[in-house]
Each structure stands twice: as structure tokens, then as C-alpha cells.
Amino acid sequence: MTDLLERRARLMGPNVPTFYDPPLHIVRGEGVWLWDARGRRYLDCYNNVPHVGHCHPHVVAAIARQAGVLNTHTRYLHDGVLNYIERLTGKMGHGLDQAIMVCTGSEAVDVALRMAQAATGARGLIATDNTYHGNTTAVSQLSTRRPPIGGYPDHVRLVPAPDARVPLGGSAEAQAAAFGAEIAQAIADLEARGHGVAALILCPIFANEGLPCLPKGFLDPALKALRGSGGLVIADEIQPGFGRLGDVFWGYEALGFAPDIVTLGKSMGNGHPVAATIARSEIMTAFREAFGYFNTFGGNPVSMAAADAVLDVIEGEGLVENADRVGAYTLDRLKGLTHPGIADIRGRGLAFAIELVDETGAPNPALAAAITEEAKQRCVLINRIGREMHILKIRPPLPFAPEHADRLADILQASFDTCPH
Numbered sequence: 001m002t003d004l005l006e007r008r009a010r011l012m013g014p015n016v017p018t019f020y021d022p023p024l025h026i027v028r029g030e031g032v033w034l035w036d037a038r039g040r041r042y043l044d045c046y047n048n049v050p051h052v053g054h055c056h057p058h059v060v061a062a063i064a065r066q067a068g069v070l071n072t073h074t075r076y077l078h079d080g081v082l083n084y085i086e087r088l089t090g091k092m093g094h095g096l097d098q099a100i101m102v103c104t105g106s107e108a109v110d111v112a113l114r115m116a117q118a119a120t121g122a123r124g125l126i127a128t129d130n131t132y133h134g135n136t137t138a139v140s141q142l143s144t145r146r147p148p149i150g151g152y153p154d155h156v157r158l159v160p161a162p163d164a165r166v167p168l169g170g171s172a173e174a175q176a177a178a179f180g181a182e183i184a185q186a187i188a189d190l191e192a193r194g195h196g197v198a199a200l201i202l203c204p205i206f207a208n209e210g211l212p213c214l215p216k217g218f219l220d221p222a223l224k225a226l227r228g229s230g231g232l233v234i235a236d237e238i239q240p241g242f243g244r245l246g247d248v249f250w251g252y253e254a255l256g257f258a259p260d261i262v263t264l265g266k267s268m269g270n271g272h273p274v275a276a277t278i279a280r281s282e283i284m285t286a287f288r289e290a291f292g293y294f295n296t297f298g299g300n301p302v303s304m305a306a307a308d309a310v311l312d313v314i315e316g317e318g319l320v321e322n323a324d325r326v327g328a329y330t331l332d333r334l335k336g337l338t339h340p341g342i343a344d345i346r347g348r349g350l351a352f353a354i355e356l357v358d359e360t361g362a363p364n365p366a367l368a369a370a371i372t373e374e375a376k377q378r379c380v381l382i383n384r385i386g387r388e389m390h391i392l393k394i395r396p397p398l399p400f401a402p403e404h405a406d407r408l409a410d411i412l413q414a415s416f417d418t419c420p421h
Contacts, residue, residue, distance in 0.1 A: 001025060019383060020376050029054030032397050032404055034381070042379045045396040045408050051242055051267030052313040053399045059270045062309035063302055071302045080304040087311060089278060091249055094258040098284040100277045101299030105238045105265025106134030108275040111293065112261045113138055113199065116232045118290035119283045122196030126186045128161035130209045130387045133201060133236055142201065155195040157186035164212035165344055165355055180221025187229045197231035204251030207239040210386045211353035213346045216256035223257055235259035242267050243314055243398065246324030246349030254348065272306035319398040323349040329402050333409035339416040341367045350400055354392040363388035367419060374415035380408055
């Protein structure tokens with residue numbers, strides 16, 4: 001392990017992020033399981049990239065088969081990318097009928113921001129103050145973990161994120177109006193500065209903000225202000241999309257709104273680098289006329305084979321229904337956890353959050369870190385989110401089963417029992 005870490009620092013530079021302390025050396029995956037170099041098997045309750053399970057044989061076979069025939073870019077004609085876009089947008093509604101295929105979520109969001117600016121003629125962007133949307137220069141200006149060198153640009157506004165335990169406006173009932181008022185103020189400020197507003201971008205489940213599990217219609221006041229100013233709404237579906245929420249295929253369905261642009265990634269290719277930006281045709285036309293965009297690897301035949309195979313598995317194995325059924329069972333098991341530091345346990349489908357506090361009621365990142373590490377020692381992988389990194393985040397692959405939920409809950413309780421404070 002020491003040699004591997006030393007090589008990593010020498011070849012990749014300092015401060016390259018890893019999970020866990022010490023980090024894991026993972027060598028194999030299958031379904032909901034990962035194995036390390038010592039042969040220990042871990043229940044993966046965090047990784048949302050292998051959406052239909054690590055190394056699913058149908059996806060692996062599709063990638064290998066297409067790689068043995070052809071792989072090139074979309075400046076040559078190929079029906080694979082067209083077939084996939086038709087299949088994907090057929091699940092979306094709201095006039096979302098055209099796509100740009102890219103390789104990463106960061107690229108997808110970067111394109112979405114430029115789409116919104118091209119379609120509106122405005123420059124201003126709004127996101128929440130505890131979010132993450134990607135790594136390009138433009139997209140990283142929306143994220144709060146590491147502020148841009150020189151500070152945030154003048155055309156970006158970060159508004160307070162909705163919160164499950166300390167809601168905006170002082171109560172759950174007042175939170176939607178309070179969030180809408182924050183959006184309206186951001187719009188007014190952008191307009192006063194001459195930027196106008198191009199878009200509000202958000203994850204429909206506010207996953208990195210702590211998964212507050214908001215009701216349908218929550219965004220109505222915010223969207224009323226946004227639409228009144230001519231702004232668009234971008235739904236970043238990289239975490240909730242493709243059925244993770246169980247009763248719906250997309251996060252925007254859970255909140256009950258119609259997005260203008262949707263960004264996709266991660267789970268889309270089950271580990272193969274595939275992502276996309278989806279929009280209505282008039283928005284796509286505005287973007288295409290303003291930018292000569294081309295992505296060498298976006299939409300290549302191998303990537304499209306991988307993405308198409310993921311949809312095969314989701315549909316053929318009933319994984320959306322499984323997320324609904326097993327998600328409800330898992331949440332029930334998690335709600336049985338006991339510890340004085342547990343302030344709230346919430347979830348929808350196969351996405352869960354356990355919020356931890358200290359004896360004063362303040363966020364307790366130390367306890368969250370301790371539980372994460374203790375669970376890892378017991379071969380269950382989870383991680384942390386939240387403004388103070390005090391919320392346990394759980395989002396397993398969709399083939400998660402009741403026996404996996406039992407193992408997760410039992411090991412979490414044992415971990416809490418080992419960490420009294």
C-alpha cells in the first residue's frame with residue numbers, strides 16, 4: 001500500500017483525492033460487490049457509476065462486440081448514436097428530443113451552460129451554495145468546495161440550498177417560498193449588474209446538499225421567478241437519473257417540473273465514459289448556431305453500445321421497480337438504527353442520507369467520518385456529504401437486494417455502537 005501511494009504521488013502529483021483512510025486498493029467488481037488486493041469483499045453502497053452492477057455481463061459483451069467491429073467519431077454517419085438518442089429521449093417528455101453526446105458529466109454541464117446562454121442571450125447563472133456539478137473552468141465556478149482562483153465571477157450567483165433539518169424560511173412549509181425568494185433576489189441582482197439570467201442549474205434531489213427529500217411542486221415559486229425573467233432550468237440528472245428514485249425514471253419527475261435542458265453522465269454507461277446534454281430543438285438550434293461544438297469521442301459506437309446495453313438491463317431486469325421496492329425496505333431498516341448522534345434518516349428509492357449531530361445539535365463531521373471508516377473496516381462502503389460533511393450518503397447499484405440492505409443496516413448499527421460520540 002505504501003509503495004502504491006508513493007507511486008501515485010510521484011506520477012499523479014499531490015492531493016489527488018481518494019476514498020477512505022487508508023484508501024482501498026480495489027482490483028475486481030461484480031454486481032454490488034468489490035474486492036481488494038487482499039481478497040476482501042466489500043458491499044458497495046456508494047458507487048453510482050456501476051448503475052446496473054459492476055461489470056454487468058450484458059454491458060461488457062456489448063462493449064467488446066462493438067469494439068471488435070468499429071469505433072470512430074460522429075463526423076461519419078452511424079446509426080448507433082441515433083438509435084440511442086431516440087430511445088433515451090423517448091423516456092423524457094417535455095419536448096426534450098435532441099442530444100449532444102459527450103464523455104463526462106462535466107462536459108455535459110459545460111455544454112448545458114453554454115446552451116442556456118445561447119438560447120437566452122443572457123449570461124447569468126444560478127446554482128445553490130452547497131453543490132457540485134463538475135470540473136471544467138465554467139462548471140467549477142458553480143461549485144463551493146474549492147472557490148475559483150480570484151473569486152467567483154460576477155455572472156454567477158449561489159443561493160442558499162434547501163435543507164431538511166434547518167429549512168429555509170424556518171419551517172418545511174415555508175421553505176419553497178423562501179427558496180423562490182432567494183432565486184428572485186439572485187435574478188434581480190444579475191439583471192441589475194447587466195448580466196440577465198440564462199439558467200438555474202440544480203440536481204433535482206439536491207444530492208450533494210444532503211438529499212432533503214422535497215415534495216413535488218417545491219420548485220414552483222422559484223420557477224415562476226425564473227420563467228418570468230426569461231431564464232431556463234437545467235436538471236442535472238447525473239445522480240438521480242435512470243431510475244434510482246424508484247417510482248420515477250428522472251429526478252425532475254419527482255419534483256414535478258419540466259426542465260429545458262437535462263445533463264446526464266456516470267450511471268449512463270455503467271463505468272464506460274458516456275454522458276449527454278439533452279434539450280428541446282429550439283434550444284439545441286440556438287447552441288448549434290452559436291458554437292461550432294464537436295466532441296471527438298462523444299457518441300462513438302462503443303459508447304453508444306454501452307449506454308444502450310444499460311437501458312436493456314434497466315428494463316429487462318426491472319431495476320426501477322427494484323429500486324422502489326428494495327429502497328422502501330432499506331429505508332425501513334435504516335430508520336431502525338439507534339444512536340444519540342442520529343438527527344434524521346431519509347431517502348427515496350436507492351438514495352439515502354443519515355444526518356449526524358453532536359450533543360448540542362450542531363453538525364458532527366467527526367462522527368460521520370468515524371462511521372464511514374468503521375463501516376469500511378467491516379466491509380461496507382458508504383461516504384459523506386453535506387455542508388459540514390456530516391451526512392452519511394448511501395447510493396448502491398440498482399441490483400441491491402433485501403439481503404444487502406440487511407447487511408448494510410446491521411454493519412451500520414455495529415459501527416454506531418463502536419462510536420459512542
